[in-house]
Structure formats: structure tokens, C-alpha cells
Amino acid sequence: MSKGNTVFIGKNKSFRERNRRSNGYLLKRTTGRIAISVIRGLLMFGLCFMIIQPLITRFSVSLMAAEDIYDSTIRLLPRHVTLDNYRIVAELTSMPTSMINTAWISFVMSICQVVSTTLVAYGFARYEFPLKKFWFACVVMLIIIPPQTIQTALFMSFTHFDIFGIFKATTGSDINLRSSLIPYTVMCLTCMGLKDGLYIYMLRQYFKSVPVSLEEAAYVDGCGTMHTFVKIMLPDAVPTIASCFLFSFVWQWTDLFYTRNFISGYKIYSRELSNITSIMSKYFARNSTENVTVPLGRQMQLIGIGVFICCVPLIILYAFTQKTFVQSLTMTGSKE
Amino acid sequence: MSKDRKHNHWYEGITEAVQMYIPGNRMYRTIQARRARTGTLFILPLIIGFLAFMVRPLFLSLQMSMSKVAVVEGTMSPFNITMNLFGQNIVVPFGNYNYAFVSDPDFSKMLVSEIGRMAINTIATLVMSFVIAVILNQNFKGRTLCRVIFFLPVILSSGVLPGIESQNAYFNLMTSISDAVGESSGVNLSQALQNLLSVSGVAKDVFDVIFQMIDAIYDIIMASGIQIIVFLTGLQSISPSLYEAADVEGCSAWESFWKITFPMVSPLLLVNCIYTIIDFFMKNDNQVMEHINSVMYGTQMDFGAASAESWIYFGVALLFIGISTFIITRAVKSYE
Numbered sequence: 188m189s190k191g192n193t194v195f196i197g198k199n200k201s202f203r204e205r206n207r208r209s210n211g212y213l214l215k216r217t218t219g220r221i222a223i224s225v226i227r228g229l230l231m232f233g234l235c236f237m238i239i240q241p242l243i244t245r246f247s248v249s250l251m252a253a254e255d256i257y258d259s260t261i262r263l264l265p266r267h268v269t270l271d272n273y274r275i276v277a278e279l280t281s282m283p284t285s286m287i288n289t290a291w292i293s294f295v296m297s298i299c300q301v302v303s304t305t306l307v308a309y310g311f312a313r314y315e316f317p318l319k320k321f322w323f324a325c326v327v328m329l330i331i332i333p334p335q336t337i338q339t340a341l342f343m344s345f346t347h348f349d350i351f352g353i354f355k356a357t358t359g360s361d362i363n364l365r366s367s368l369i370p371y372t373v374m375c376l377t378c379m380g381l382k383d384g385l386y387i388y389m390l391r392q393y394f395k396s397v398p399v400s401l402e403e404a405a406y407v408d409g410c411g412t413m414h415t416f417v418k419i420m421l422p423d424a425v426p427t428i429a430s431c432f433l434f435s436f437v438w439q440w441t442d443l444f445y446t447r448n449f450i451s452g453y454k455i456y457s458r459e460l461s462n463i464t465s466i467m468s469k470y471f472a473r474n475s476t477e478n479v480t481v482p483l484g485r486q487m488q489l490i491g492i493g494v495f496i497c498c499v500p501l502i503i504l505y506a507f508t509q510k511t512f513v514q515s516l517t518m519t520g521s522k523e
Numbered sequence: 524m525s526k527d528r529k530h531n532h533w534y535e536g537i538t539e540a541v542q543m544y545i546p547g548n549r550m551y552r553t554i555q556a557r558r559a560r561t562g563t564l565f566i567l568p569l570i571i572g573f574l575a576f577m578v579r580p581l582f583l584s585l586q587m588s589m590s591k592v593a594v595v596e597g598t599m600s601p602f603n604i605t606m607n608l609f610g611q612n613i614v615v616p617f618g619n620y621n622y623a624f625v626s627d628p629d630f631s632k633m634l635v636s637e638i639g640r641m642a643i644n645t646i647a648t649l650v651m652s653f654v655i656a657v658i659l660n661q662n663f664k665g666r667t668l669c670r671v672i673f674f675l676p677v678i679l680s681s682g683v684l685p686g687i688e689s690q691n692a693y694f695n696l697m698t699s700i701s702d703a704v705g706e707s708s709g710v711n712l713s714q715a716l717q718n719l720l721s722v723s724g725v726a727k728d729v730f731d732v733i734f735q736m737i738d739a740i741y742d743i744i745m746a747s748g749i750q751i752i753v754f755l756t757g758l759q760s761i762s763p764s765l766y767e768a769a770d771v772e773g774c775s776a777w778e779s780f781w782k783i784t785f786p787m788v789s790p791l792l793l794v795n796c797i798y799t800i801i802d803f804f805m806k807n808d809n810q811v812m813e814h815i816n817s818v819m820y821g822t823q824m825d826f827g828a829a830s831a832e833s834w835i836y837f838g839v840a841l842l843f844i845g846i847s848t849f850i851i852t853r854a855v856k857s858y859e
Binding site: 224227228230231234235237238239242303306307309310311313314315316317319322325326328329330331332333334335336337338339340341342343344374376377378379387412437438441442494497498501502505509 | 543555558559560561562563564565566568569570571572573575576577579580581583584587655658661663665668669671672673674675676677678679681684740741744745797801804805812815819826829830833834836837840841844
């Protein structure tokens with residue numbers, strides 16, 4: 188686009204002149220292009236704003252003192268800035284303990300899930316074995332069956348745990364495993380955790396896209412099965428595995444279903460958050476003798492803060508890893 | 524591999540499997556058998572998990588849905604009802620199903636309303652995510668930022684977060700109050716437009732559906748994070764030379780959209796459709812899900828009824844997935 192480039196006829200002529208020469212085509216095209224980009228810009232801005240706006244509102248409301256909420260002249264910017272609300276919410280959700288528990292339990296569970304799903308996905312992508320189609324149909328079933336269907340049954344069998352009546356015969360009673368981490372860890376290790384079917388599908392799709400000749404070369408050079416898998420296949424699969432890990436970490440962090448059913452012995456943030464309303468009235472009634480009803484606006488403010496606290500670590504994590512999130516999905520190419 | 528053997532009956536796979544896994548068999552030493560065993564070892568976690576935590580609970584839950592369950596003792600007793608069929612009294616083990624449809628005041632009502640909401644939401648999500656993916660695939664300033672923001676809902680609408688505010692019983696009261704306040708204090712544009720159009724009496728039902736969609740646009744955007752990524756993946760896998768060729772032949776952008784982009788991406792429609800339906804069925808803010816949970820953990824602690832209701836729910840979900848798969852595969856095939 189330099190000035191010396193005068194090969195194009197009428198490069199330095201006015202827009203009107205060039206438009207005349209093209210019989211009005213230039214004007215039409217330019218107008219169309221500008222109109223499209225303006226509409227696109229507006230649409231994108233509106234939709235992005237819609238996604239971000241609740242977060243901003245929650246943040247600004249979270250800083251408001253109790254009297255600001257009912258002041259109708261205040262919409263977005265708080266007049267009495269206070270961090271007191273955060274302290275209250277932290278106490279309501281038994282904060283340091285529940286956050287630490289959530290963090291390490293999500294981490295351990297995601298690791299378990301990723302390890303087991305990677306192995307299974309590799310098996311599906313590379314090996315021929317009897318009933319392969321049937322087992323893959325089972326993976327699809329895993330994606331489709333809502334865990335709610337089996338929740339009652341799992342709940343019962345973990346509350347009254349017994350293997351073929353062995354425990355009942357020896358100790359006289361069955362064991363309640365619901366408060367321990369064992370059942371859920373075992374479930375994650377056997378691909379029955381949260382959305383594991385999806386991860387198997389994603390990873391299998393990736394492993395299928397790697398050329399077989401790589402492994403064949405390794406076999407020829409005398410690598411064993413496990414050696415080939417660990418040394419040849421895993422290093423290249425790291426981005427996809429990382430994205431699966433991030434997905435499972437994020438979903439585990441906010442999950443209520445499995446936490447409520449199987450890990451009732453630990454204080455988990457999502458469960459504390461779902462109970463926040465019932466604890467709230469007790470908390471505010473602590474100092475007075477009679478029953479206190481917490482005003483609605485105040486309730487909503489505190490719940491909003493709870494949600495905000497839950498989101499913030501994930502958003503920070505996402506900000507650092509968004510490339511891994513989006514890119515590896517693009518690489519996997521979830522096309523069948 | 525073992526591809527050269529054709530199976531005439533489904534059970535031949537099983538006999539082959541048995542033969543392969545028996546040590547000392549003639550097939551024991553072939554490379555296929557060895558690879559089959561390795562492959563089976565790789566997917567062993569899935570096999571164990573599926574049998575222990577899916578098949579068994581499914582049966583148990585089916586059994587539960589036909590019995591009266593006492594949680595504390597962990598026992599079940601058959602819960603039959605007598606039905607008058609063809610003039611004869613027949614005992615059928617469908618007591619809980621009968622309860623779900625006939626005695627439970629809310630369940631069938633909720634089920635119908637959720638199905639309607641789901642049908643509309645699925646279509647809207649598919650259209651919306653496709654449009655956004657097409658826009659995000661174009662070149663414009665701030666595209667990366669837009670992608671990052673549009674993927675945020677995957678985090679923000681997962682697990683406990685979306686339902687937490689509506690689960691609060693007070694919330695509904697509160698929104699109704701704020702609606703009343705909003706009507707008196709300011710002009711609600713979409714409401715005014717809706718009133719205007721519905722007064723004019725042109726196709727009122729159609730407008731109702733459209734306005735329902737516009738009101739739900741936030742929910743739709745929040746539910747379409749993954750779908751956008753999947754479509755984007757598909758769009759990026761289309762080779763640019765196709766568009767170039769079409770351009771040379773004199774195709775307009777509109778034509779090449781319908782002749783190239785749409786057919787190339789349409790296989791992903793099925794993946795996205797199934798994902799959307801499942802996602803909707805498992806969401807926390809789903810009325811039916813809440814109801815099942817309240818039947819299960821609430822004052823009734825009626826596990827039998829809860830599992831009957833979740834089976835009905837699962838059946839409906841499966842039916843929907845089946846129907847949409849049928850329609851979409853038909854529609855997509857016509858392109859190929």
C-alpha cells in the first residue's frame with residue numbers, strides 16, 4: 188500500500204472518481220462491507236456484554252454495605268464500600284476449609300479421571316478386540332444416561348456397602364461409605380466420574396488422528412506396548428490431555444451432584460453454597476433471641492457473592508490456560 | 524487384525540472372545556489374540572466401572588422403581604398396585620409409576636413444561652451457536668477476545684452455579700416484586716413491543732414463542748459454549764480452496780455459505796444436538812431434576828418414587844435423542 192505503487196489505475200484518484208469508473212459497484216461494496224462490520228461489531232459487543240455483565244454487577248453489589256442495597260439512587264457504584272460481606276460469606280460457607288477441600292479433591296479426582304480415560308481411549312483407538320463395538324456403545328451410553336437415573340441406587344449401595352454379604356457375615360453390619368472419599372475415587376478410576384464418557388470420546392478422537400506408523404516404528408525398534416504408549420504416544424497427547432484435565436477440574440469444582448451424593452463427609456464449597464440460605468438465617472439470628480428473617484435483597488447479595496467467589500479462581504485459571512482450552516479442542520476435531 | 528472374519532451372528536463375537544482369552548488355546552499365540560488381550564487390558568477400567576457402577580445400579584434402580592424402599596434399613600419390598608385391565612383385576616409392579624403420573628401433583632405438569640422448554644431451547648441453541656461460530660470464524664478486530672469471552676459460559680454455567688439463585692424459594696417472590704416495580708417505574712421495551720404485537724393479533728402463538736426465546740437469550744448463550752467451539756472446529760476444517768473455487772466460478776458469499784459451509788458443518792449438527800439435549804436434561808436449574816431431588820432427600824425420602832420418576836425422565840430424554848437423531852441424519856443425508 189505504499190505511495191510509489193502506482194500500478195493500479197486510479198489509486199490516487201478520489202473515491203467518487205473511482206466509483207464512477209466502476210459504475211457504482213465500489214460504493215455498493217464498500218457500504219455493504221461497512222454495514223456488515225458495524226452490525227457484527229454491535230452484535231458481538233452486545234453478546235459479550237451480556238456474558239460479562241452479571242459478573243460486573245455481582246462484583247459491584249458485593250462491595251455495597253447493607254443500606255446501599257435499598258437506596259434506589261444507587262444502581263452500580265456503591266456509596267459505602269465495604270469488604271464485610273466477603274467476611275460474612277466466608278463464614279457462612281466455612282470458607283478456608285471448604286475452599287482447600289474443593290481444590291485438592293477436584294485436583295485428585297481430575298487426575299484419576301484423566302489417567303483412566305486416557306488409557307481407555309488409547310485402547311479404543313488402537314486395538315482390535317472382541318466386543319469392541321459393544322464397549323464403545325457403552326461409552327456412548329455413559330454420555331447419554333443422566334447420572335440421576337442411578338443416583339438412588341448408588342446412594343443406597345454406598346450407604347449400605349457390602350460385597351456379596353461378606354462384611355455382614357463377618358462383622359454383623361454393613362459399612363457406610365458415603366462419608367469417605369473411597370467410592371468416588373474408585374468411580375473416577377474406573378471411568379464413571381463426571382462426564383467421563385465425553386473425555387474418552389475426545390481423547391479417542393485425538394489418538395485416532397495420530398499416524399499408526401509412529402508406533403509401528405517403535406515396535407520394530409523393540410519397544411514394548413507400555414513403553415511405546417508412554418514414550419511415543421503420551422508426549423504428543425499432552426495438550427489434549429491437559430484440556431481434558433482442565434475441563435474435569437472446572438466441572439468438578441462446581442459440581443453439586445456427585446459431591447452431594449458421595450462426598451458428604453467433606454466440606455465442599457459447592458455444597459456449602461447450595462445450603463447458604465438455610466445457614467444464613469441461623470447466622471443472623473445468632474446474636475438475638477427471636478427469629479430473624481434476612482431481607483431478600485441482602486440474601487440475594489450474599490448468594491451473589493458466593494457465586495462470585497466460586498467463579499473467580501476458575502476465571503483466573505481460564506485466563507492463563509484459555510489457549511489450551513480452545514486450541515486442543517480445535518486440534519481434536521470432534522468430527523466423527 | 525481380526526477384520527477378515529465376518530460375524531454372522533452377534534454371539535459369534537462372544538465365542539471368539541472366550542476362545543481368545545483361554546490360555547493354551549490354538550488362537551492364544553497369534554498376534555491378533557495378543558493385541559486383543561492388551562486392548563482389553565487397556566479398557567479394563569471401563570469394563571469394571573461400567574459393570575459395577577452402571578449396570579448394577581441401573582438394575583437396582585429399576586428394581587427400586589417397582590418397590591417400596593426403606594432407606595434406613597436398606598430393604599425393599601415389592602410395591603404393586605391392582606389395575607383393572609380388560610375387566611380383570613391384575614397385579615402390576617408399577618406402583619411408583621402410578622404414583623408419579625397420578626398421585627404426584629407436580630411431576631407430570633413439570634415434565635410437560637420442561638419438554639416444551641427443552642425443544643425450543645435446543646433449536647435456539649443450535650441456531651445461535653451456529654451463527655456465532657460463523658461470525659467468530661470471520662476475520663475482524665478483537666476476534667480472539669470474543670472467542671475467550673464466548674467460552675466463559677462453559678465455566679460460568681456449570682454445576683451448582685446456574686441453579687443456585689432460582690433454587691432459592693424467595694427468589695421467585697423477589698423477581699415478581701422487581702417485575703412489578705419495573706413496570707411502574709420504567710418502560711420495558713420488549714414487554715411493550717410484545718403487548719403491541721399481541722394486540723395486533725397476527726399469529727399470536729408464533730410471537731409468543733419468539734418472545735420466549737428473546738427473554739431466554741441469556742440462558743441460551745450461557746448454554747452454548749461447547750457448541751460454539753464444536754461448530755468453530757468444523758468451520759476451520761473446511762479447506763479455503765473450496766471457497767476460492769466457488770469464488771472463481773462466480774458464487775456469491777450467500778451461495779457459498781449454503782452450498783459449502785452448511786453442508787460441511789451439518790454432520791456436527793447431530794453431535795451438538797445430542798450434547799444440548801443431554802446438557803439440558805442434566806442441568807441443575809431444571810424443574811424436574813429439582814423435583815426428583817426433593818422427593819428423594821426431602822421430607823418424604825421416597826426413593827422408590829424418585830427412581831421411578833427419574834426412569835420416566837430418562838425415557839423421555841432417550842426418546843428425544845432418538846427422534847432428533849432420526850430427523851437430523853435424514854436431513855444431513857440429503858446433502859451427501
